[in-house]
Amino acid sequence: MVAVTKLSTQEVWALLDKVPDPEIPVISVVDLGVIRDVQWNGNTLNVTITPTYSGCPAMSVIALDIKTELAKNGLENVHLKTQIAPAWTTDWLSAKGRAKLEEYGIAPPQVSGGPQRCPNCKSAHVKKISQFGSTPCKAQWQCVDCLEPFDYFKCI
Amino acid sequence: MSALFEFLLRQGDNTLVLGHRTSEWCGTAPALEEDIALANTALDLIGQTQLWLGYAAQVEDKGRSANDLAFLRDVYDFKNVLMLETPNHDFGRTIMRQFLFDAFQVHWLTALTDSKDSHISEIAIKSVKEAKYHLERSRDTVIALGDGTEKSNVIMQSALEYLWPYAREIMSDDAVDEEIASLEIAPLPSTIHESWLQIVEPTMRDACLKIPDSNFVHNGGKTGLRHTEHLGHMLATMQVLQRSYPGVTW
Numbered sequence: 001m002v003a004v005t006k007l008s009t010q011e012v013w014a015l016l017d018k019v020p021d022p023e024i025p026v027i028s029v030v031d032l033g034v035i036r037d038v039q040w041n042g043n044t045l046n047v048t049i050t051p052t053y054s055g056c057p058a059m060s061v062i063a064l065d066i067k068t069e070l071a072k073n074g075l076e077n078v079h080l081k082t083q084i085a086p087a088w089t090t091d092w093l094s095a096k097g098r099a100k101l102e103e104y105g106i107a108p109p110q111v112s113g114g115p116q117r118c119p120n121c122k123s124a125h126v127k128k129i130s131q132f133g134s135t136p137c138k139a140q141w142q143c144v145d146c147l148e149p150f151d152y153f154k155c156i
Numbered sequence: 157m158s159a160l161f162e163f164l165l166r167q168g169d170n171t172l173v174l175g176h177r178t179s180e181w182c183g184t185a186p187a188l189e190e191d192i193a194l195a196n197t198a199l200d201l202i203g204q205t206q207l208w209l210g211y212a213a214q215v216e217d218k219g220r221s222a223n224d225l226a227f228l229r230d231v232y233d234f235k236n237v238l239m240l241e242t243p244n245h246d247f248g249r250t251i252m253r254q255f256l257f258d259a260f261q262v263h264w265l266t267a268l269t270d271s272k273d274s275h276i277s278e279i280a281i282k283s284v285k286e287a288k289y290h291l292e293r294s295r296d297t298v299i300a301l302g303d304g305t306e307k308s309n310v311i312m313q314s315a316l317e318y319l320w321p322y323a324r325e326i327m328s329d330d331a332v333d334e335e336i337a338s339l340e341i342a343p344l345p346s347t348i349h350e351s352w353l354q355i356v357e358p359t360m361r362d363a364c365l366k367i368p369d370s371n372f373v374h375n376g377g378k379t380g381l382r383h384t385e386h387l388g389h390m391l392a393t394m395q396v397l398q399r400s401y402p403g404v405t406w
Contacts, residue, residue, distance in 0.1 A: 054282055055203020084207065085278035087285065130189035131293045132196040140189065156285045 007075065009038045012045065019069045022061040023135045026104040029062055033092025036083060045070070045078045050088045053136035090155050101153060107141065109155035118143035119150050159335040160273075161215050162235065163342065165225070166378050168208030169236035170326070172226055173387070174257060175201030176394050177244060186247050193293060197254070200286040207279045227398040231388050238377035239322035241387040245315075248301060248308070252315040255298045256323045258291035259355040263348045272340040295359050302363025313365050320368045325375055327352065 007015070016038070017030040029035055037048035047066060051059045063080050070078050090109040093101075098108040107115030107126075117124050123145035130140040138151040178198035185191035209222035220228075240257065244250045265287050268280035302312040327349045337344045360367050376382030397404060 051203075053200060053203060053286065054207060055199035055201070057199070084282050085274075087278075087282040130193060131289065132189070132193035134192070136196050136199055140192075154289070156289070 006040070006043075007073070009040065012038045012047075012070070012075070015069055015073055016047075016066065019062075019065050022058050022065065023137075024101070024104070024106065026100045027093075027097040029066065031094045031097025031100065033090075033094065033097075034059075034062065034088065041079075043077055045075055046081060047078060048081045048083050050083050050086075052088050054084075056136050058135070088156075090153065093153075105150055106138065107150060107152040109153045111155060113155060115141055115150075115152045118146060118148065120148045121146040158215065159332045159339075160341065161212055162332045163336045164208055164212035164215060164276075166235040166332075168205050168212055168222075168225070169234050170240055170257075171201040171208060172205040173234070173236040173390070174240040174254075175199075175205060176390060177240065178250070178254070180244055181247075181250065190247070194250075197290055197293075200290070204279070204283045204286070207282065211275055211279065227395050231383050231391060232380050234383065234387060234391075235378055235380050236387075237322070237325040238374050238384055239319060239325065241377070241384055241390060242319070242322065243386055245318075246311065248311040249315040249318060251294055251297045251301070252312060253319055254290065255294035255359070256319060256356070257326070258287060258294050259359075260326050260348060260352050261287045262291050262355075263351045264345070267343050267348065271342060276341060291355075295355070298359060298365075299363045302360070302365045309364060312363065316360070316365050317368050321370065321372050322374050324349070324373045325377055328373060328375060328378075330379060 013030065013035075016035055017028045019029045021027050021029055021032050024032075032052070034049050034052060035047065036050050037046070039046045047070075049059075049063065049066075066080065067078055070076075093109065101108045102119045105119050107117070107119050110116050114128065115126055118126055121143060123143055125144040126141050127144055128139065129142050129149060132138075133140045133151050137154055139154050140149060141152045142149045175198045178194050178201065181191065181194040182198070183191065185194050205226065206222050209225045213220045213222055213225055239253060242249075242253065262284065265280045265284035269277050269284065271277040271280065298312065301308045303309070327345045329344045329346045333342075333344050336342050357367065377384075392399075
């Protein structure tokens with residue numbers, strides 16, 4: 001048996017920031033705000049995850065990807081804990097994550113309930129096509145100026 | 157069976173049965189956007205089911221899981237209200253059923269956020285965000301179709317007339333509700349009726365639809381006494397894998 005490599009929690013956070021969201025690979029699970037806590041309990045690493053939408057199928061993939069990434073770095077004894085309270089909110093998206101979303105073509109969430117501007121041509125003239133989109137966390141919008149349809153990350 | 161377990165089954169069976177019904181639209185909805193919306197709504201409801209039935213299994217403490225409760229029970233063990241097991245029939249009736257449920261669920265879950273049972277309040281805080289979003293869409297769609305063409309108005313009026321006798325079972329109280337209310341786990345469902353009407357009546361007015369003049373309510377779903385013939389057919393499909401290959405996992 002190989003001796004347990006005990007990375008600092010800060011180093012673990014940095015590793016987790018390399019795990020992409022399986023649906024939106026330009027942001028990490030840390031950017032998404034689903035990682036709530038990282039703590040050592042003896043030789044066990046406890047990682048607390050809060051699901052985005054209660055039925056989001058990406059959550060099981062996220063759990064697997066986290067375990068795989070940590071295992072690659074010698075962390076085998078990992079306990080993933082799911083915590084639903086406090087409930088996940090789009091406020092937990094990191095500033096880096098928001099900027100990356102827009103660059104990728106997904107308008108980041110706004111408290112006003114709709115996108116601030118078209119992620120492609122930056123026009124503020126946008127309209128809603130549908131309240132639901134390609135994943136539970138997104139809605140479909142369209143730019144009235146460049147006519148490009150785009151995903152909007154719902155604000156919850 | 158403890159009142160708390162029974163109460164949790166009612167919550168979880170409502171979201172499970174409606175979630176499954178809604179998922180039946182996957183790939184066959186009238187427009188791509190609606191297909192996606194229905195599938196996403198179903199997904200939220202199934203996710204909420206995992207929370208409710210997961211807690212139910214924990215409270216029961218007999219080694220059963222949320223999956224066991226969903227897939228290894230038969231018709232008379234289900235505690236969902238009858239409206240949610242009625243067949244989809246057409247898009248109009250599906251969206252009307254969703255609206256009548258959402259209008260209740262938003263107020264109900266909001267009330268449950270104050271539950272003395274912290275696990276229930278956590279589930280409610282999580283679920284109400286999704287329920288509010290569902291209500292926004294189902295209300296808008298009911299109005300758009302009711303106040304749409306002559307044909308769509310007729311379809312929506314007939315949907316409302318079919319569902320109306322079922323709609324208020326969810327707001328009827330029984331001994332379980334009274335025990336749960338006395339423990340301050342949840343208010344009596346009947347206390348939601350007034351705020352439910354405050355959403356339903358103006359929506360029907362905007363949708364140019366007439367609420368039937370009848371107070372008759374079909375009962376028996378939430379107590380498990382008498383389900384419609386439709387639930388058995390639905391479960392035969394939903395549980396087919398466990399019935400054909402008992403205990404199968406992947």
